[in-house]
Amino acid sequence: MTDLLDRLRAIVGAPNVLTEGDLTAYEQDWRKRDRGKALAVVRPGSARQVADVVKACAAAGTSLVPQGGNTGLAVGSTPDASGKQVVLSLQRMNAVREIDGANMTVTVEAGCVLQSLQEAAEKAGYLFPLSLAAEGSCTIGGNLATNAGGTQVVRYGNTRDLCLGLEVVTPQGEIWEGTTGLRKDNTGYDLRDLMIGSEGTLGIITAATMKLYPMPAAQLTAWAAVPSLNHAVTLLGLAHQYLGAGLTGFEVMGQFALSLVVKHFPQLRVPFAGDASARASAPGRPEPDAAPSGGSEPDTVGSVGATPWCVLLENSDSESEDHARTRFEALLEKAFEDGCVTDAVVAENLAQAHQLWHIRESIPLAQAEEGLNIKHDISIAVSRIPAFVSSTDALLRSEIPGVRLVNFGHLGDGNLHYNVQAPADGDAKAFLRDEEARVNGLVYDAVEQFGGSFSAEHGIGALKVDKLEKHKSPVALGMMRAIKRGLDPQNILNPGRVLRAETFSS
């Protein structure tokens, strides 16, 4: 092992091989569910160095755990407890290599923090639309390795859909130079998409060419109360029809989720929550004459209790704010007429829009304030979500009397954060300890019955390997194992993540 460490120091320089001091940031996962022990943390500065590190490790039979910002939610980028794995941190490779305006692309190294990439794009006059909670710390390489989602998927797709080409170091320590900026290239198998979402088990992404978009001329946000999830689905269809590709956000939030925000962050002023005076000061509530009421006063009952679901909509317009507002009003007027919206506000300015998004983003925090809970990141065909929620809610309530269900998520993508909170008077810690496995079983079985996915955005990592074995098609699992065996026969890259090592070793 000393031999290997010496070789690694020779490749990347001694200061970039960390073996001592506090390595928590590299060895512990983001949600602090797991803590491993690395042989060393190696921080290469180029694809060439990454390749040489991989070769050295492969020769020594030492496996590697590629790591970006280490913000993943499925324990995919931290070492196991053996003290024998090398953590390969891409953080030093953080350059924006090139912005090609005419081609509307940016080529960037894997370790670039997402927010830095967003800012570099904006400075050049373009939008890089990937946006998610961890954007200040996560890296684009990690976003690609996990095919991250976020809040703009309804328009721009997942990270996969934003990528045109990759530079990858293979498990054999070869460099595949694939950072083309091509929008069409039918020369052989789609290795790019195979690498994206493979969580560092098939290759190490060292750089990528990503799509840029024109900056919208205006962005407007609205908040609508809807009588049911079915009505929210109808509203989504209308929004697609009225806003076309202008629809860049469509988030749904259930009554209980919002009531937690009202309870724990009273300063946030949730629209249509609380009493009449609170409503009057809700951000961006339109004046009565501007309210698209569809000919009759909208339902004005002002409690969360009477607003079973709320929807946050975002409209990004290539023309102007006036035009964006006109389109929003046309949409909401139609939605009032059809009875799928009972009340709505359109943010008057950016600050109000941020407030509305802030409410949506505060739901996980409010949940944490309320106590420990069981989280699920699931997807179902949009059309089947109402039936899934009503039948699974009923099932859980009958199995665990008093259980509280926190439903919210990216309805535009069929992606629900279907979270389960202990009964109001219960011990949350005991609930988690005693019920997590059973709740997961009930929820994931229901997801499978509805043809959904038990991991929409977050991936598999080490955390959900058993879920993958239980819920994935055996035929698909067989193909995955054959591919892993073919590309990484030594199982040198991120072993035990996604696929259990014993199930495919040759």
Added chain:
Amino acid sequence: MTDLLDRLRAIVGAPNVLTEGDLTAYEQDWRKRDRGKALAVVRPGSARQVADVVKACAAAGTSLVPQGGNTGLAVGSTPDASGKQVVLSLQRMNAVREIDGANMTVTVEAGCVLQSLQEAAEKAGYLFPLSLAAEGSCTIGGNLATNAGGTQVVRYGNTRDLCLGLEVVTPQGEIWEGTTGLRKDNTGYDLRDLMIGSEGTLGIITAATMKLYPMPAAQLTAWAAVPSLNHAVTLLGLAHQYLGAGLTGFEVMGQFALSLVVKHFPQLRVPFAGDASARASAPGRPEPDAAPSGGSEPDTVGSVGATPWCVLLENSDSESEDHARTRFEALLEKAFEDGCVTDAVVAENLAQAHQLWHIRESIPLAQAEEGLNIKHDISIAVSRIPAFVSSTDALLRSEIPGVRLVNFGHLGDGNLHYNVQAPADGDAKAFLRDEEARVNGLVYDAVEQFGGSFSAEHGIGALKVDKLEKHKSPVALGMMRAIKRGLDPQNILNPGRVLRAETFSS
């Protein structure tokens, strides 16, 4: 072999195992470059039958050639000359299984003709945007197997981007049921995209779930004269900015390409071609007061000779025709001001729009009228296309005096049909015979120097296996071979297509 044929008859029924009569439609490729001989053409009616056919063939050591509409341009779906391969035609599996409006998806069997799928979507009130010349005969399974492009890629992407899930029969005769309608699913490797574009060498696509889009409220087409390819690229940037996702088509056509249309189809009235009287009757030419002339009369010299490049733009609007027209006018006004457009017409109605598209689509036919030529389907980063064209034009003109260059294509996607026509006074047949290999070498080497692809839309098939070996990264080729070996170790599916068999057999 009689045993195998009996087994195949037992599986799909005797009338669906063709061994006699005229099998040209199955054995000859679309462009009639190759004619093979099949042991039999088998026409299964279900995924189960496909799986059983694959098992029977695998047991007999007989390889299969999956086939859809057999309209491919790279000889990827016809049998070799051995008389030992089974052609597996998916044409009987042509059902539209389900249209899910709320989820905006359609699930369809592989053998469904593209145009039938477009029509089924339209009947349900949605747009299925894939559109290409062969749409009346090609099948969605073939589109997926080759990742077909077409004219709407600038907005909707290639076939890959329209697909959410697949049903696939593996080389072992297992069925992977992957037709989920999920927009987010991060449970393991991206097998869907690996199958898409693999040209039937890794699995047989039997059904797919595809995205639908809202029908645009209006679609407008414009035709603009631009002084150079650089100006066309600038216009593309403006179009992205002004039209946003409304930009659904951006085609460029060179002077010589259009002059061939003028010559061979004089009835077509190419805008800005010919004399003043011809111009006056050009479709959709705006009245002088409506012309966005940017303060000065546009260049009105009315010959193709003075209009080096023309661009066809399409704007699909989710609001109204009036709005689409206003946006087009704003774009063209700015383009006139910036000097990147010298003349423009906007079609007044659908018939005029069709006429403009018809001119664009007539270029290949006009080329054929002019005589045999050498075709290339290449892609380059949009920003580098002007430099590529000017340097490669110059190279070819110096190597082959008098050679004529037919440039046109989907500039919005960086995809050029860069075709080479014999000198005007030359013998086209002799030109093709004597010069094709040299011209291909010059063009593909130039494409490689510019970081482009030698097959943007059409794939590899049997026709370009040698080009793939020459121009593809050896690292990428190595990964492709490992994947093929892993998934199809017996090399039972479409052997010799994409990858030469000898280069990966285990």
